[in-house]
Amino acid sequence: MSIDIDTARKVAKLARIRVEEAALPDLARELSGILTFMEQLNEVDVTGIEPMVSVTPMRLRRREDIVTDGNLQAEVLKNAPEAREGFFAVPKVVE
């Protein structure tokens, strides 16, 4: 399985990373190389083996559904590149 330029463009789009057209052939080649390496996994017989979901055999704990934190608006916004009136600010999304 190799990645062509169209697939590379699509993956970059899905990942929300701008890649210039001129850089797509190299990207496709690199990603293909890595996928070829992964293809060794096809040699393994995985019949009847469940995908591993947890490293240790334990259930994720659920905590009590109670408020443990809050009233931290200033702290939450402190690192924002742009914040206005108590909100994160982004470019206009709705015309």
Next chain:
Amino acid sequence: MSANSWTIEKARDALRAGDISAVDLTMSCLTAIDAGDALGAFVHKTPELALEQARAADQRLKAGDAPSLCGIPLGIKDLFCTKGVNSQAASGILQGFKPEYESTVTTKLFADGAVMLGKLNMDEFAMGSSNETSVYGNAVNPWKIDDRQLTPGGSSGGSASAVAADLCLAATGTDTGGSIRQPAAFTGIVGIKPTYGRVSRWGIIAFASSLDQAGPMTKSVRDAAIFLQSMSGYDPKDSTSAEIAVPDFEAALTGDIRGRVIGIPKEYRLDGIPAEIDALWEQGIAMLKDAGAEVREISLPHTKYALPAYYVIAPAEASSNLARYDGVRYGHRAKLGPGDGITEMYEKTRAEGFGAEVQRRIMIGTYVLSAGFYDAYYNRARRVRALIKQDFEAVFAAGVDAILTPATPSSAFGLGEMASADPVEMYLNDVFTVTVNLAGLPGISVPVGLDAKGLPMGLQLIGKPWDEAGLLNHAYVLERAAGFVAKPQKWW
């Protein structure tokens, strides 16, 4: 020997005896750090905070309320969120990020009186094996044998360099595929990755959540035991942190491993590994035999598939974890052109903020998780992961107490030497360490000897789940038998 070169053990005893103050000990490290800029290890220095913490530690020492780490100056990997102090995962996308909260690990260290000297260099988002993907520039290995600058390994390269060069007494690291153990081996120090769930991941910038674990990087096995004690324990803020009692790790260092069974996995005898690494492994086997352990050849049949499985699972988790860096809540936001909307903001921000290796892994992860490929790549890799874990379980069930392997396939290489290599070639650095993360086991790298070039080489011991105590004791025996005392010649 100035105090910055001390072990935690020695400093603890001297502090408690009143032979040195925490302030003087801290000053000795701060002086070494300022003289060590050529190593690129400390990327954010926090001398004021360190001295404030040291003064508080001196008060506690005077009052007789001094845990083992009280007054001990440490370096903290840049991956840990530290309140009010830059925490950037060595990435441009977190430029200027100063968390409003403290990671659980650093909270616990500070509660025990530890002193933070500053933040340490690393590969960007812990993705790398040479510390060459950092936005801060390279960290450099204090070991040097010719004109070349050598890598301290990665991703915890700054931590390894700082400890080996005596800029601090010890440092935190994190390990997703070998990022504590490989740099420890490259710099002649000790590094332990605990069992997954032993140390809280809360407040540690996430790379691959099912593989990431934090651990100490130290000058001795005893120091690793003391340091790990403070880091470990259940944390309600991390749902994968285990509610399992933490034993006294230092007390476990009895030096007695008579009758213990050490497994030697035949699949780790790889073609193309330098003869010196094989010879070191044989020496390690002999040392453990001499100490009364029984050495047994074992088989871990799916070892070969660990790296390809890792390089599906880790990028998949990374692509999900790193989706949060979008220029909205923290860090870098790209300057937008006329007419740019929110999608352009995301795309430009991420293209500018992430380095090449991080972008590559996000895109690989995006691909293997995308519709149509999820089963073929991601689910298959998770099935193979289950088989790798079963390999270990079978061996432990058959009575093996610990497994001995090389830590790395080579000693430290030159910075820039892998620049033209295929990304996959760099990934091979993790060949001996990555299985341990996939199976969630504890693993420790112990310096055992120098190669013909004069560079340190390490061996790895792998333990049973939650048996860090036993693992540390095996490592302690290996450390004493190897008697590794070499230090890098100061050139910086």
